[in-house]
Amino acid sequence: MTSKGILKIACVLGLGVMLTACRGQLSEKPPIHPNMNMDQQERKEAQEVNKFFDDNRSMRQPVPGTIARGLKKDDTAYYEGVDAQGNWIAENPVELTKSFLYRGQERYDIFCTPCHGGTGDGKGIIMTGGYGYVPAPTYHSDRLREATDGELYSAIYNGVRTMPSYATQIPVEDRWAIVAYIRALQASQNVDESEMNNYDVDLAALQQEYRDEQDRLAALAEARAKEDAPEATPELGEQLVTQNGCIACHNIDGAAGGIGPTWKDLFGFDAEVVTDSGERMTITVDEEYLRESIINPAVKKRVGYEQGVMIAYDYLADHEIDAIVAYIKSLSDN
Ligand code: HEC
Numbered sequence: 587m588t589s590k591g592i593l594k595i596a597c598v599l600g601l602g603v604m605l606t607a608c609r610g611q612l613s614e615k616p617p618i619h620p621n622m623n624m625d626q627q628e629r630k631e632a633q634e635v636n637k638f639f640d641d642n643r644s645m646r647q648p649v650p651g652t653i654a655r656g657l658k659k660d661d662t663a664y665y666e667g668v669d670a671q672g673n674w675i676a677e678n679p680v681e682l683t684k685s686f687l688y689r690g691q692e693r694y695d696i697f698c699t700p701c702h703g704g705t706g707d708g709k710g711i712i713m714t715g716g717y718g719y720v721p722a723p724t725y726h727s728d729r730l731r732e733a734t735d736g737e738l739y740s741a742i743y744n745g746v747r748t749m750p751s752y753a754t755q756i757p758v759e760d761r762w763a764i765v766a767y768i769r770a771l772q773a774s775q776n777v778d779e780s781e782m783n784n785y786d787v788d789l790a791a792l793q794q795e796y797r798d799e800q801d802r803l804a805a806l807a808e809a810r811a812k813e814d815a816p817e818a819t820p821e822l823g824e825q826l827v828t829q830n831g832c833i834a835c836h837n838i839d840g841a842a843g844g845i846g847p848t849w850k851d852l853f854g855f856d857a858e859v860v861t862d863s864g865e866r867m868t869i870t871v872d873e874e875y876l877r878e879s880i881i882n883p884a885v886k887k888r889v890g891y892e893q894g895v896m897i898a899y900d901y902l903a904d905h906e907i908d909a910i911v912a913y914i915k916s917l918s919d920n
């Protein structure tokens with residue numbers, strides 16, 4: 587046979603082998619795997635015992651003192667907003683540039699405006715809708731103007747009271763960009779009229795626009811409240827105090843040690859209070875006092891709770907306050 591003939595036969599045989607291998611049949615047998623290449627090895631499930639090591643763990647700990655590349659976060663000022671002693675740092679550790687500020691504005695508009703509002707006045711769409719959220723504070727108060735950059739950073743990083751942390755959504759650099767932008771917002775809303783005259787703006791028109799917007803929001807809130815004001819029952823009151831997060835600070839079982847005074851047997855109780863002008867007096871808790879404490883808690887503070895942080899719940903509708911008062915009354919045998 588010629589070598590050409592041998593080649594022909596080899597080709598036909600080869601084709602035959604290939605075709606039989608490609609008939610699309612399922613096989614229970616393992617594939618032929620001539621070169622093992624360490625492809626199959628013993629492996630451990632999470633938490634499985636591994637007798638190879640003294641501590642019998644299959645999940646190995648990092649060698650003491652080692653830190654994975656890129657995970658060394660010893661710059662607490664940058665990552666946590668605090669110095670080595672744990673105090674808020676005063677100033678943004680990131681260099682302030684125009685693009686950084688714009689980045690902050692963009693991120694703020696995405697993550698913070700729904701609650702804190704475009705100007706930081708705490709009147710975001712969620713807050714003005716009457717949905718019963720814990721109100722977001724305005725940034726334009728002396729307290730927050732004087733707050734350090736570290737403290738503002740911490741609100742995003744750790745959350746603050748009922749506001750959750752945004753650390754998982756917002757990376758570190760962006761958090762600082764937002765802090766820088768909040769400072770810009772604060773500056774923009776705290777300008778002297780005389781200073782405004784340096785700018786080419788129609789001050790009277792701006793002021794009118796602002797008043798119109800406030801009126802519009804107030805009318806909106808009032809209309810919503812009237813729309814279908816239900817009866818001011820204790821049951822509604824109970825629902826409202828849950829929705830508004832009051833229970834985070836007040837309990838109803840009389841236990842001591844709450845952030846705010848307990849509501850158990852509060853109605854009719856002779857409470858010692860200190861007024862906003864520093865005068866101490868004893869009052870009997872009645873409906874009027876409860877209303878005042880909800881709408882404007884700073885007027886009379888319970889002795890022993892003066893340091894407490896309760897915001898003014900003046901956004902609640904009348905019937906809602908009535909319902910909460912009825913609920914607190916229902917917790918008392920007095
Ligand atoms: C879902 C609504 C909501 C969003 C979104 C939100 N906040 Fe807040 N924020 C609140 C509420 C409510 C409080 C007040 C919490 C309290 O007093 O219990 C608050 C408080 C704060 C405070 C603290 C003020 C103080 O009194 O000390 C800062 C600062 C702040 N927010 C910044 C931000 C920033 C920055 C963002 C965006 C990254 C943001 N918040 C997003 C609702 C929100």
Ligand code: HEC
Pocket residue numbers: 747827830831832833834835836845846847852857875876879880883884886887888891892893894895896897899910
């Ligand atoms: C962040 C904590 C906190 C939250 C949330 C809170 N309070 Fe308070 N509350 C306090 C503190 C602290 C005091 C005591 C200081 C004072 O009298 O202002 C207080 C006082 C009061 C008092 C007067 C009690 C007394 O014995 O003098 C009433 C009534 C009251 N709160 C109702 C409410 C209602 C209703 C809500 C929800 C809509 C609410 N609080 C949410 C902390 C809170």
